[in-house]
Amino acid sequence: MTHISDLDTPAALVDVPRMQGNIDRMQARMDRLGVRFRPHVKTSKCLPVVQAQLDAGARGITVSTLKEAEEFFDAGIDDILYAVCIAPARLPRALALQRRGCDLKLVTDSVAGAEAIARFGKAHGEVFEAWIEIDTDGNRSGIPPEGDALLAVGRALHDGGARLGGVMAHAGSSYDHDRPEALRAAAEQERHGTVRAAERLRQAGLPCPVVSVGSTPTALSAQALDGVTEVRAGVYVFFDLVMLNVGVCTMDEIALSVLTTVIGHQPEKGWAIVDAGWMAMSRDRGTQKQKHDFGYGQVCMEDGTPIAGYVMDSANQEHGILCHADSIDHGITERFPVGTRLRILPNHACATAAQHPEYHAIFPGDEVRTWPRFYGW
Secondary structure (H helix, E strand, C coil): CEEHHHCCCCEEEEEHHHHHHHHHHHHHHHHHHCCEECCECCCCCCHHHHHHHHHCCCCCEEECCHHHHHHHHHCCCCEEEEEEECCHHHHHHHHHHHHCCCEEEEEECCHHHHHHHHHHHHHCCCCCEEEEEECCCCCCCCECCCCHHHHHHHHHHHHHCCEEEEEEECCHHHHHCCCHHHHHHHHHHHHHHHHHHHHHHHHCCCCCCEEEECCHHHHCCCCCCCCCCEECCCHHHCCCHHHHHHCCCCHHHCCEEEEEEEEEEEHHHCEEEECCCHHHHCCCCCCCCCCCCCECCEEEECCCCEEEEEEEEEECCCCEEEEECCCCCCCHHHHCCCCCEEEEECCCHHHHHCCCCEEEEEEHHHEEEEEECCCCC
């Protein structure tokens, strides 16, 4: 049996009880709100994690790459939303998945994209299901709920021979908030705009069976989801320091960390040097503009207990620099001797996970199992 003490560093650790608690919390909330839950699996890209989400009651998955769709379909999951507007050059891969039996949903937010989907399907004797992405907060892509573009895209799909499956939105601006009332307002804005888009399509005689919304902050903040049929969220499965600052998790709910070893010091600067640099943590500095900047991550003891005030302040490719955020610790050599093993909680779980080929899943009793994850597009 493998234990944490057997692992080389740096290594990505998943605290399984924490992860399961996060999964159960989200699923219970969606059940209470009366909506289907379709987790976004881009965070983990790992079958055991996704299987735990499905076992808890999730129905279908959301992916951000066709590589994810292919990997999870090969593993037996067939209800898949590819939640990025599809580039026409990728339609042959989507066709191959559909012809193998995958219930794949595509996304578009333009007439040109809709026409390409419908035209390619017709040319190959297939009907693609496509959803329209709705922009409810000006954060990224999508079509505003009001205006002629929405109906034009809907008609391009429906009249062109594709199946108009519904509408979807992602309230990315929710990451900018940290007060419960602001998060509730963001969730309601997301809900209202997406439902309004669906109503307009239906009033125009176009089908719109699915109304899909989602982000981790809004999923955990929505008070009601009238008119919504499903919710999507991803980072909740691990959580991270950005979500801590947003206010939707506590530090002891963050399930992903990076195990690292102290390899040197700069005592006059109050630095301890570890073997986890940005290649292990990623370059994501998502907390930099939030109410609490954790640098590249929060320092914890090897057992996962946070060490108040200590952060990974900076990073090179294979070196991380740990220090006290508010003062120079001239006793840092004694505090963290060479060989000390620590854990670092990440700013952005998706980005940190992407730096590692596998997770070391930590079960009660510190039993460790290796879970592979995959890369690519």
